Amino acid sequence: MTTPLDILIVDDRPENLLTLEHLLENPELNIVRAGSGQEALARLLDHDFALVLLDVQMPDMDGFETAELMRGNKRTRHIPIIFVTASHTEHQHIFRGYDSGAVDYLFKPLDPQMLYCKVRIFLEIHRQRQALQCKTRELDARIAELNLLQAELEEKNRQLQLLSSLDGLTGIPNRRQFDEMLSLEWSRMAREKTPLSLIILDVDHFKLFNDRYGHLAGDSCLRRVALALATMLRRPADMVARYGGEEFAAILPGTSLEGAQVVAESMRQTVTELAIEHLDSPVRGVLTVSLGVSSVIPIPGCIPADLIQAADQGLYQAKQEGRDRWVRADCVPLSCRSPWK
Numbered sequence: 001m002t003t004p005l006d007i008l009i010v011d012d013r014p015e016n017l018l019t020l021e022h023l024l025e026n027p028e029l030n031i032v033r034a035g036s037g038q039e040a041l042a043r044l045l046d047h048d049f050a051l052v053l054l055d056v057q058m059p060d061m062d063g064f065e066t067a068e069l070m071r072g073n074k075r076t077r078h079i080p081i082i083f084v085t086a087s088h089t090e091h092q093h094i095f096r097g098y099d100s101g102a103v104d105y106l107f108k109p110l111d112p113q114m115l116y117c118k119v120r121i122f123l124e125i126h127r128q129r130q131a132l133q134c135k136t137r138e139l140d141a142r143i144a145e146l147n148l149l150q151a152e153l154e155e156k157n158r159q160l161q162l163l164s165s166l167d168g169l170t171g172i173p174n175r176r177q178f179d180e181m182l183s184l185e186w187s188r189m190a191r192e193k194t195p196l197s198l199i200i201l202d203v204d205h206f207k208l209f210n211d212r213y214g215h216l217a218g219d220s221c222l223r224r225v226a227l228a229l230a231t232m233l234r235r236p237a238d239m240v241a242r243y244g245g246e247e248f249a250a251i252l253p254g255t256s257l258e259g260a261q262v263v264a265e266s267m268r269q270t271v272t273e274l275a276i277e278h279l280d281s282p283v284r285g286v287l288t289v290s291l292g293v294s295s296v297i298p299i300p301g302c303i304p305a306d307l308i309q310a311a312d313q314g315l316y317q318a319k320q321e322g323r324d325r326w327v328r329a330d331c332v333p334l335s336c337r338s339p340w341k
Contacts, residue, residue, distance in 0.1 A: 004030040005123055006047045010040040010066070011055040011084070020053060020084075023112050024119065037061030041069060044076050050126035051119060053106070056085040078129075080122045082106055167242040169219055170226035178241035178249055182304050185237070185253045190298035197252040197260035197295035200311040201229075201267060204288045204323040206246040208280040221276055221287060222246060228270050233263075249311075257295035257328065264291045264326035272324070283324045290318040291326035307331050 007029055009020045017033045024031055032047060034040035037058055056063040063083055070076045080103045104118055165177035189196040203225065210218040229240045229248055243249040252260055268289055276287035292314025296307055314329030
């Protein structure tokens with residue numbers, strides 16, 4: 001059922017109000033009466049009127065003053081006003097009425113058909129405005145919902161991007177993130193002409209560990225090692241990543257070879273102090289690691305792969321020499337001359 005629309009009729013003569021009310025009688029309308037301009041302004045505070053039929057000639061405050069006060073109020077300025085006036089005496093006031101805010105005129109004596117047509121037009125305009133406001137609110141709500149969905153999507157994308165850069169088992173950066181970070185830091189160290197160090201480490205005899213304790217224990221072992229290594233690196237730019245299998249790698253920007261050797265020894269001790277039982281290890285009864293260390297100031301003709309190859313060579317030598325140790329390897333391919341050569 002359609003909600004009745006409020007219409008305000010204003011006239012200082014009760015008989016005129018009764019006539020208007022009778023002519024406008026309709027179940028779709030709620031007629032509100034006011035006998036003066038002041039009373040009309042008071043009624044405007046309590047209703048959302050679709051239309052005001054306003055007598056021009058009233059004592060104290062006439063229709064023009066009432067209309068001007070309505071137009072000066074933000075809440076009522078949009079309400080259409082039809083002035084009701086005597087045609088034989090007030091034609092000279094028509095332009096003043098439009099200046100006051102009237103949208104139309106009705107002349108006394110009222111023509112019921114003319115009254116019905118004009119009121120119907122403005123009521124339809126009011127319904128259309130209400131529908132537009134409703135659609136606007138719906139659109140605003142939809143926009144707010146879309147903004148929320150967009151924020152959620154961006155957050156999910158951020159989480160997916162984060163997950164794509166982390167190792168699923170250990171939760172530390174994966175090989176992809178390692179490659180990206182090494183490339184970025186290589187370029188930065190080249191600009192700053194400062195050393196970039198790399199440590200590659202391998203869990204000693206990890207296959208024997210898995211064979212004895214099982215793969216679930218092996219996964220738990222790798223998680224504990226990853227956490228211990230990541231925790232000991234305190235500088236924001238340093239990064240430890242899972243390089244592959246039981247291998248890990250640490251990028252140390254702005255760190256000299258001597259500093260990297262200190263970090264490597266700390267890593268070796270940190271893993272040993274975890275005291276993870278490894279009874280089948282030929283090295284000792286707890287889990288140990290071997291490490292290769294290298295460092296270089298990036299220069300033209302030298303690429304990140306040279307540094308990786310050097311650190312990997314150090315790791316190979318550490319294993320050959322008995323494991324549970326670190327070995328330094330200089331990054332000195334023909335195209336790259338290390339400053340420590």
